[in-house]
Amino acid sequence: VxxxxxxxxxxxxxxxxxxxxxxxxxxxxxxxxxxxxxxxxxxxxxxxxxxxxxxxxxxxxxxxxxxxxxxxxxxxxxxxxxxxxxxxxxxxxxxxxxxxxxxxxxxxxxSGVLGSAVSMDKVMTKQVLASAGIPQVAWRLAVRREWQDRPEEVCARAAELGYPLFVKPANLGSSVGISKVNHPGELERALDLAFSLDRRVILEAVAAHKPRELEVGILGNDAPIASPVGELRFDADFYDYETKYTEGRATMHIPAPLPADIAERVRTLALTAFRALDCAGLARVDFFYDEQTGDLLLNEVNTMPGFTTTSMYPKLFEAAGLSYSELVTRLVELALEKR
Ligand code: ATP
Ligand code: MG
Ligand code: MG
Ligand code: MG
CATH class of the missing domain: 3.40.50.20 (Rossmann fold)
Known part of the structure; x- marks a missing residue:
């Protein structure tokens, strides 16, 4: 039936x-x-x-x-x-x-309530993953009321991180409301934009001057598996909305050309994050990798990643031998198995 x-x-x-x-x-x-x-x-x-x-x-x-x-x-x-x-x-x-x-x-x-809510909020995600020992950029939280009442405190927090820095609504995706702030003069506009979309805003130190961007897919409930590692390359200051969704602006490389030990570390960190956040079913875990220093930092966890036939998540599992239609079938099976 x-x-x-x-x-x-x-x-x-x-x-x-x-x-x-x-x-x-x-x-x-x-x-x-x-x-x-x-x-x-x-x-x-x-x-x-x-x-x-x-x-x-x-x-x-x-x-x-x-x-x-x-x-x-x-x-x-x-x-x-x-x-x-x-x-x-x-x-x-x-x-x-x-x-x-x-x-x-x-x-x-x-994911259920807990995994979805915590993973959606970039600040909560960072706190949970820090306690799991996962390397991440330095960051600060600001809430809207502080920006309204005591803007100088928020600016001081930004100064602690140094420039350039990223300003993001804590709960959003597709790079909506995200700004790269190159100097203090650009900070006000970035914060106004982020606070127009969320009560909570995260300020982040940059991962590197031009970090490589790696993504890995996780599939499963309590025994999750990791896909091969993929890489995004694009010709833009950062991976903003336009670059993400304009045909031909970004290219996907699967598997990412990486030393085997780095790829393995990405997969292991992603699985650790998935478990620490109590995710289920699926997630796409995004990383920054600095070739010069060898730094590998976890950026974020997306519990419902982009899912067109040309999106990264399904492409990663296609590379692992699972067709798009096998993948969506598996996701429904995992939903039915969950309880
Ligand atoms: P998604 O569509 O994947 O859910 P998002 O809206 O949650 O994205 P992020 O992944 O946090 O946003 O950031 C979007 C992009 O901005 C990153 O892919 C990267 O290009 C750039 N970026 C964000 N934070 C940093 C950082 N701390 N250092 C360097 N680049 C960054
Ligand atoms: Mg995201
Ligand atoms: Mg997202
Ligand atoms: Mg992202």
């Missing part, structure tokens, strides 16, 4: 469009002889209902008795065997949807 899968896509974050691209690929790839797939797009405003149904629910209160409320159907154990929350960023990759699905008792692809 076919498994009924709810594929959630879009969502309320700055990565709505990226999620739709990922979902189109997954929708085509889930084998139809095994899965009955229902895609549901969540609008940027967070609406799960067509307008007519919402109106009816408001007027009659029928929503409490079922009807066509998508959220209710998703929350009904009879509705779906598993959910694939193919959402990136806040309200999707951050434990919120995962909490809803956990309450509803429906298995879902990927």
């Amino acid at each position: 076919k498994k009924r899968i709810l594929l959630l896509a879009g969502g309320q974050s700055g990565e709505h469009e990226v999620s739709l691209r990922s979902a189109r690929s997954v929708l085509r790839a889930l084998p139809r002889d095994q899965f009955d797939v229902t895609p549901v797009v969540i609008s940027p405003q967070g609406r799960w209902l067509p307008p007519g149904d919402t109106q009816r629910a408001l007027e009659t209160g029928e929503a409490q008795r079922g009807g066509d409320l998508v959220l209710h159907r998703a929350a009904s154990a009879e509705g779906y065997d598993a959910v694939f929350p193919l959402l990136h960023g806040p309200m999707g990759e951050d434990g919120t949807i995962q909490g809803l699905l956990t309450l509803a008792g429906i298995p879902f692809v990927g």
Whole structure:
């Protein structure tokens, strides 16, 4: 009997469009002889209902008795065997949807509440990974209220790190809201931008002048495996949104040309991070590597990485012998095994 899968896509974050691209690929790839797939797009405003149904629910209160409320159907154990929350960023990759699905008792692809929430927040991630002994850049936290009331303190924290530095919303992805700040004169604009998107902002020392960027895929629950290591190369100051999503601006190299011991260290650190953060199902773990010094620093963990057929995560497992459609099938199996 076919498994009924709810594929959630879009969502309320700055990565709505990226999620739709990922979902189109997954929708085509889930084998139809095994899965009955229902895609549901969540609008940027967070609406799960067509307008007519919402109106009816408001007027009659029928929503409490079922009807066509998508959220209710998703929350009904009879509705779906598993959910694939193919959402990136806040309200999707951050434990919120995962909490809803956990309450509803429906298995879902990927990390649970804890792993999703901690991995989404770059500050929490750094704290947990530091306690697991994983090398990372120096960093400082700032919250919006401090930037409003005591900006000089925030500027002093930046000065401690030195320039250039990176300013990022703590909970986002696809490089949305990230600035490379070359000197103090550029700091205010970078902080204003980051705080327009998040209450929490992280300031980071640069990993190196021009670090190599390595990424590795992790697949599994309590016995996860690591893919070969991939590398991204691009001609830009850093891997910003435009470089990420404009065709031809970046190239992927799989496996990354690296000494065997470095590649092995990347994979081991990624598995340690995956376990330390209590991730499940999948994650793409990103690193900076400085050839000159040999420094290898973990940048971040993405619990729902970009998932088009040309995205890094599926390409990494393709290099390991798992086709795109075998990979999405495996992810659904892992969701069903999780409990
Ligand atoms: P993703 O789309 O992978 O989720 P993200 O929005 O979470 O990305 P980061 O990966 O933290 O953002 O940063 C985006 C890019 O900015 C990196 O790939 C890298 O090019 C650059 N970058 C970020 N932090 C640093 C740093 N500390 N030192 C050097 N480069 C950095
Ligand atoms: Mg990220
Ligand atoms: Mg991301
Ligand atoms: Mg990244």
